[in-house]
Amino acid sequence: MKYISTRGKAPTLGFDDVLLGGLARDGGLYVPEPWPRLDAGAIAGFRGLPYPELALRVMRPFMKGSIAEAALAGIIDQAYRNFDTAEVAPLTELGNGEWLLELFHGPTLAFKDMALQFLGPLFDHVLKARGEWVTVVGATSGDTGSAAIEACRDRDAIEIFILLPKDRISEVQRRQMTTVLSANVHNIAIEGTFDDCQDLVKAMFNDQPFRDRHRLTAFNSINWARVMAQIVYYFWAAVRLGAPERSVAFAVPTGNFGNVFAGYAARVMGLPVSQLIVGSNRNDILTRFFETGAMQIGEVHPTISPSMDIQVSSNFERLLFDLEGRDGGRVAKIMAGFRKTGRFTVEARTLQAARAIFDGARFDDEVTKNTIHAVLKDSGLMIDPHTAVGLAAGRARRRNANVPMVVLATAHPAKFPDAVEAATGVRPALPARLKDLFERKERCAVLTNDIAAVKRHVQERARAKAAA
Ligand SMILES: *Cc1c(COP(=O)(O)O)cnc(C)c1O
Numbered sequence: 001m002k003y004i005s006t007r008g009k010a011p012t013l014g015f016d017d018v019l020l021g022g023l024a025r026d027g028g029l030y031v032p033e034p035w036p037r038l039d040a041g042a043i044a045g046f047r048g049l050p051y052p053e054l055a056l057r058v059m060r061p062f063m064k065g066s067i068a069e070a071a072l073a074g075i076i077d078q079a080y081r082n083f084d085t086a087e088v089a090p091l092t093e094l095g096n097g098e099w100l101l102e103l104f105h106g107p108t109l110a111f112k113d114m115a116l117q118f119l120g121p122l123f124d125h126v127l128k129a130r131g132e133w134v135t136v137v138g139a140t141s142g143d144t145g146s147a148a149i150e151a152c153r154d155r156d157a158i159e160i161f162i163l164l165p166k167d168r169i170s171e172v173q174r175r176q177m178t179t180v181l182s183a184n185v186h187n188i189a190i191e192g193t194f195d196d197c198q199d200l201v202k203a204m205f206n207d208q209p210f211r212d213r214h215r216l217t218a219f220n221s222i223n224w225a226r227v228m229a230q231i232v233y234y235f236w237a238a239v240r241l242g243a244p245e246r247s248v249a250f251a252v253p254t255g256n257f258g259n260v261f262a263g264y265a266a267r268v269m270g271l272p273v274s275q276l277i278v279g280s281n282r283n284d285i286l287t288r289f290f291e292t293g294a295m296q297i298g299e300v301h302p303t304i305s306p307s308m309d310i311q312v313s314s315n316f317e318r319l320l321f322d323l324e325g326r327d328g329g330r331v332a333k334i335m336a337g338f339r340k341t342g343r344f345t346v347e348a349r350t351l352q353a354a355r356a357i358f359d360g361a362r363f364d365d366e367v368t369k370n371t372i373h374a375v376l377k378d379s380g381l382m383i384d385p386h387t388a389v390g391l392a393a394g395r396a397r398r399r400n401a402n403v404p405m406v407v408l409a410t411a412h413p414a415k416f417p418d419a420v421e422a423a424t425g426v427r428p429a430l431p432a433r434l435k436d437l438f439e440r441k442e443r444c445a446v447l448t449n450d451i452a453a454v455k456r457h458v459q460e461r462a463r464a465k466a467a468a
Helices: 015-021 040-044 051-063 069-081 112-130 143-152 171-178 194-206 208-214 224-240 258-269 285-292 316-323 328-341 348-357 365-379 385-397 417-424 451-461
Strands: 002-005 030-033 091-095 098-102 134-139 158-165 185-191 248-253 273-280 294-296 343-345 358-362 405-409 445-448
Touching: 015 112, 015 224, 030 224, 051 069, 051 224, 069 112, 091 365, 098 224, 098 385, 112 143, 112 158, 112 224, 134 143, 134 194, 143 158, 143 171, 143 185, 158 171, 158 194, 158 451, 185 194, 185 451, 194 208, 194 451, 208 451, 224 248, 224 258, 248 258, 248 385, 258 273, 258 316, 273 285, 273 348, 273 385, 285 294, 285 348, 285 358, 316 328, 316 348, 328 343, 348 358, 358 385, 365 385, 365 417, 385 405, 385 417, 445 451
Parallel strands: 098 405, 134 158, 158 185, 185 445, 248 273, 248 405, 273 358
Antiparallel strands: 002 030, 091 098, 294 343
16 A cells, blocks of 8 residues: 655655654655545445454555554554453444444543554554664643553553643643553653643754654654544444444544544545534634635634644645545645645635535533533433533534434543533542552653753663663
């Protein structure tokens, strides 16, 4: 399988180089060329398969000519062994043809684990095969850091450094990172804000000799392999609800557009997806786009669904590339304009093509809380604020009541206990695997907001120290 850039200028690459390389050299994102297709017979054959086996069949065309099938099966088994249910992603019925797809059974209680638990062993495998290693660095405001740490812990070919703003993240979030005592995991609390942490990470990446010496890399949401691993559960859910004979609608709480783009990919591959509903909180750049055809950056507002407090949805460029007929030159022009002015618009027929598949809806924190409350009352189920935004959007925009609708439940309610308690009066309990979180030993360095100190710290703990 070959991969091309959405901006048309970067070299065509194979899967391994796309995995390790991240952003394309022309600033674009890599996408498969062509999209692999699965016919109805192949999809019907997914029925009854365990999650790892189905994952292998959905993902293997993307890695054709790269990772051997037996090795890939081993990596997938490792990835999903850490989930607290053999089903990996259970489907729960809400009534009225509404279903919750629970994507929060991984080690950090959010859907990021669905992809990152796979990315860790996949990176390790590809790096070892090449005799290479990398240093993952990242800044976190809470959630992504723990998912990245759980993905990388105890991996031979990976060293990971995560910067977190000291005393500015919740204790549960901090402990999910600092209680991982693996030798290759390094938590650094910075005396500063999340933005300070991000600036420090950027400064490390911008120091080319430092970046090269330590082979810095990021596990960010534009990595193609993350999208790829997310395609699997769209097939998993749809097949259980009658695909390929029956179509299925999906409602997805959306930030960076990675999760819902995976649903689009499943549809292009042949899954009968009738519609994709994008749920936004007050940060509604995507909903406004689907309403007007204009993508216009606004201010970021903090909400009770913080993992969607985003203004630029970086994975959207992958959809734009297809909407614009896979014309990289055109996408490059649009994105250059967007960078300059914070705005772009698409032609009426492009918007129409997007709207044939996508709907969007936005909800404020009040509706989000009411939705959490109503679901507990009606079904006895607790949902988290992100899931509530997705469900509210699904209920508002569902086109056909006879087509089952799957709402992606992206976090465990105990991950956002304050919001859930405010909505319901009940504080959700941590699941069994985290029951002793508050008794576990922590390890975390504390550094001032000073790039020289941070670099020294990394240098002293990194693999390249002997060479420096
Ligand atoms: C990251 C995240 C989202 C948003 O997913 P995108 O792929 O960025 O659209 C939604 N809910 C939760 C809980 C998340 O962690």
